[in-house]
Amino acid sequence: MTRSHWTGTADVAELERWEAVAAQVAETLAADALERDRANQDPHAELQLLRDAGLVNLLDPAEFGGGGAHWQTAFRVVRVLARADASVAQVLAYHYINSGNIGFAVDFAKQPDLYRRTVAGRWVWGDSVNPVDPDLALTPHPDGGFRLDGTKRFSTGASVGDVVLAAGTIRGGDRDGTPVFVLLDHDRAGIRYHGDWDALGQRLSASGSVTFDGVRVAEEDILGELTDEPFSTLITPGIQLAFGDLYLGVAQGALARARELTLARANSWFLSGVERYAEDPFVLRVFGELLSKVDAVEALADAVGREFDAVVELGSAVTAEDRGRLAQRIARLKVVSTEVAIEVTTRVFEVTGSSSAKASVGLDLWWRNVRTHTLHDPVDYKKLEVGAYYVNGDLQPISLYT
Structure with a gap:
């Protein structure tokens, strides 16, 4: 049964093409990497470089305007960027995994709409998933859908991304105890980005904590359940x-x-x-x-x-x-x-x-x-x-x- 659009493996031409693109971006990042590290600001301009170079949509299907590339290529791109700026490379790596959930966790019939939206918006997917934190709670709302509450630390890319992938557990109702992924727009009411990332390194990875306070979550915001299914x-x-x-x-x-x-x-x-x-x-x-x-x-x-x-x-x-x-x-x-x-x-x-x-x-x-x-x-x-x-x-x- 079809599960995603990813088939085959990357050929030499694909790898060389995207490595060259990544090398150009890395050269730009290298010019002031130290100064930006010391400024310790969220990497908004840096992510725009990734969008403009096509790296954000590298893994998305070509039929929807994406790069149509393979995972090996994406990992190579992360490697090339890390030579110059490991913080930006980290945000992109997490974005690839977060947005990769379209192919891994979303029903195949629902994938085209998500791909069209993420490609059209050139979305960067941040996350608030950290599994060692207490679960975020999704409580059924009387008017339908859910309310999301709780705090997650180490939410890489969340404060600078266009959307946030959050992991939570439904509390109450006939789906009580079900862990799910939800996808929320960055500016959804009730989301607070604390900007408290204060580490020795990876200072521009935008990995601070995020609080969800009564955030409304519609059924269509749920990407899928977290299961042990291998794929x-x-x-x-x-x-x-x-x-x-x-x-x-x-x-x-x-x-x-x-x-x-x-x-x-x-x-x-x-x-x-x-x-x-x-x-x-x-x-x-x-x-x-x-x-x-x-x-x-x-x-x-x-x-x-x-x-x-x-x-x-x-x-x-x-x-x-x-x-x-x-x-x-x-x-x-x-x-x-x-x-x-x-x-x-x-x-x-x-x-x-x-x-x-x-x-x-x-x-x-x-x-x-x-x-x-x-x-x-x-x-x-x-x-x-x-x-x-x-x-x-x-x-x-x-x-x-x-």
């Missing part, structure tokens, strides 16, 4: 895969910036026996080690990106075992991308010298960003999942983290 729950491995590409992109960006700084360094260490730091064997050794690790992570990310599209194409035929095997592959990427990105963003200071620790240089930006986001969910639990599957064939229960 619809591919969104969770999807966001974890986006994280892996985000961390990889940060590592690549830090390494590229370190190379620039090293080549610009005058003189050399007096014991090195060479004229320039760029010729110092210890400097070259570190670059060689870090680049090799980054390339290995990239190879895994590319392979898993293709595998994700192959599983998505199965639609309703996706089994729990298919989903579990894919999630395990993605968990391995999460483990190595986390550890390599943290190592790279830390050790680049070894080859760029004490001058690179100046606040004006801003080399700390990559470390602050990846150190912040890699705390999203404990990577040790990903290691445990991988080990349990490899040794005993155990799959983790489906959740919004696994």
